[in-house]
Amino acid sequence: MREIDGNVVAFHSGGTLNVEALTLDVALSLDPGNQTVGNINPNAKSIRVGSLAFDTYRGGVFSGNSIGIGNSTLSSNTSGESLGIWGGLPGIQVPIDYASGSFISPASTIWEGHTFSSLGLIPGTYEHSWGSGANKDSLILVIQNFSDSVAIGSLAQDALITVNEFTGSPNAPKYVARYSKEGDFIGRVFDVPNNGRNAGDLVIGRFGGIHVHNYANDGMEIVSHYLDRDATTSRFIDNLTLEFGGIATVDDFLFLADSGGLSQGMEKLDLLTYESSAYLNYTNGIKDVNIGLDGTLYVIPAGSSTSRILVYDADTLEYVTRFSVPSARHEAIAGAEDGTFFLAGWDGVIRHFDRTGTLLNSLEVPMPLVQSFTDIDIKTDGEIALGTFFSDARLVLTNYNLDSYTAVIDSDSANWASSTYVTWADENLEPAINLSQSSDSTYINYKGILQESTDLKIWRDAESQGPNPIIHNGMESSMFFRAREIEDAQ
Incomplete structure (x- = not known):
């Protein structure tokens, strides 16, 4: 009571x-x-x-x-x-x-x-x-x-990444790993249930639940793990067949984006029951979704080349506006507290834009360290973490100025990672x-x-x-x- x-x-x-x-x-x-x-x-x-x-x-x-x-x-x-x-x-x-x-x-x-x-x-x-x-x-x-x-604190300042190891088998290991903000491997957090496809984007819920966008063979699955009781649960989402797409969270809600399959668009779900609160039918598919540090709900439309970033109302999923950006294969987005935003590209380039679509700065991480970026997350202190695709680096760390980077290659496995996705652990953790x-x-x-x-x-x-x-x-x-x-x- x-x-x-x-x-x-x-x-x-x-x-x-x-x-x-x-x-x-x-x-x-x-x-x-x-x-x-x-x-x-x-x-x-x-x-x-x-x-x-x-x-x-x-x-x-x-x-x-x-x-x-x-x-x-x-x-x-x-x-x-x-x-x-x-x-x-x-x-x-x-x-x-x-x-x-x-x-x-x-x-x-x-x-x-x-x-x-x-x-x-x-x-x-x-x-x-x-x-x-x-x-x-x-x-x-x-x-x-x-x-x-008492603050949870166990993950403060750390980065979490989902890892899909490449072994040539659909049953290759899939798990969430933990790295320090300096890029040091700390350990595996939990194994993602192996349903034959890829573990994707992830977020930390309001009170420490780690929620993973999991592409299962028979539909879209949300996998949730709770550190304080070391328990993992999963739930299929009836309204979505989700292929690759993003996941975001604010307050008591999850936002799931779908870039393929029969049901394309974005759904807003209750954080724990996964009951639908709102649904956006976007027939071209949505590649990534992000709640910026200023509360803006950003969307990247699916496609091999993107020249616009869409903004929706986080409560109703109604369209608000859009920003034009130079055309490129932008894979992931993260909004900063000042209203600017960062885009991670399939070409291994990170780009920082203002809301007029003006490029403020950029950073390219060369091959073989990075072939392509899959995901990006930023912190209020100016630190940036990025996930990769078939790259030597499992994790890339940089900053708002995009003037340097750390490519994290070491891991606990000799297997190559086919893809990784990233979130900063301390952005959404609240006192428990x-x-x-x-x-x-x-x-x-x-x-x-x-x-x-x-x-x-x-x-x-x-x-x-x-x-x-x-x-x-x-x-x-x-x-x-x-x-x-x-x-x-x-």
């Missing part, structure tokens, strides 16, 4: 529960013909989220002596399937006719105009656990406002709450919208769930109540 914008909001993210060790109490269950709202009753150590009818199961042990002092308060509005803790019984509440181990859909519940204090709640972490062996399970309730945050040294990243449901969070603690029982998380539609399915700091996107 969390205080947000003058309201108290409670969430559960969806998941499964093992209720074999609990006893159904029909008398305390709500008739399936009725609907209800969420409820808080501190005196009964009871909180329920969700709007549907529920069953009550007795049993287990509640860890806290009290969650506060106060009587029952119904929520203002709610959605999703019911889930609740009733520590005073003790017991839990689940959707009506719940089958042990089946999936419970996410829900959110809001108490408008309330605070923790007005509801009588005491902030803290509370657990209700039950069963043993294979039937051991638990629910965790977190009532907490997070104000003190550090509740413990254990794994602390998952998803929450706020007003019906799933959001990404690295400031939540997953209380996972190794005996019941094992070392590998359950994946449901690209989301981890640990069952819990959680709260996190959500910034107002407005």
Whole structure:
């Protein structure tokens, strides 16, 4: 639970529960013909989220002596399937006719105009656990406002690149590697699932998720990796058949560009659910997309030669304007904070333009160091990183002045890289709450919208769930109540 914008909001993210060790109490269950709202009753150590009818199961042990002092308060509005803790019984509440181990859909519940204090709640972490062996399970309730945050920091100042090794086999290794800003190889971050094609462009999400534009044999796939719990998930995008294209992120959204296949254009997706927020049908295809450091959404149209850069509204994907540039095979774009932009070329040249299309400066990296550039990313401190195609250099580092460069050749593999794509790791990383040294990243449901969070603690029982998380539609399915700091996107 969390205080947000003058309201108290409670969430559960969806998941499964093992209720074999609990006893159904029909008398305390709500008739399936009725609907209800969420409820808080501190005196009964009871909180329920969700709007549907529920069953009550007795049993287990509640860890806290009290969650506060106060009587029952119904929520203002709610959605999703019911889930609740009733520590005073003790017991839990689940959707009506719940089958042990089946999936419970996410829900959110809001108490408008309330605070923790007005509801009588005491902030803290509370657990209700039950069963043993294979039937051991638990629910965790977190009532907490997070104000003190700790920066993730583990990747600060580093560059991440996707590497597609060339071995002559479609099953060649594909992974994300980490380099220092000086070009020193630090190590592999994670392996990209091998679906027979190439791992492409990548970005860092708001709270540390690494999102890779992956070209699979049977469609477009987004691969997401979370450093704090060393977990990788993937999800196919139904609306796109994506060939080569770019990926960008701002706030809680991903932008995916498609340069080939049946569905060409750009789609704006929720960062975690991958639900479409807006779609741009661009029949000629889009080669790259970038959110500039000034917030501008840039697009490079597909084609062997490009003489225009397009700008779209990041909220609606409506066309805004375009800039003319000298015709060349521009492969990737990155916008600077002053409104100028850099283009990485198939000819191994980096070009810096202003918005009139005037070339400010350029830099060519000769063969065999660079045959072609595939990607570019820039930082506010003036540093630039570039990915390459069939080149000796896996990574090229330069600066806004384009007056020098470092070609990074060394790697952890003797295999040549057919292509690499790059992102600076520290541009999008934001402070993350550090509740413990254990794994602390998952998803929450706020007003019906799933959001990404690295400031939540997953209380996972190794005996019941094992070392590998359950994946449901690209989301981890640990069952819990959680709260996190959500910034107002407005």
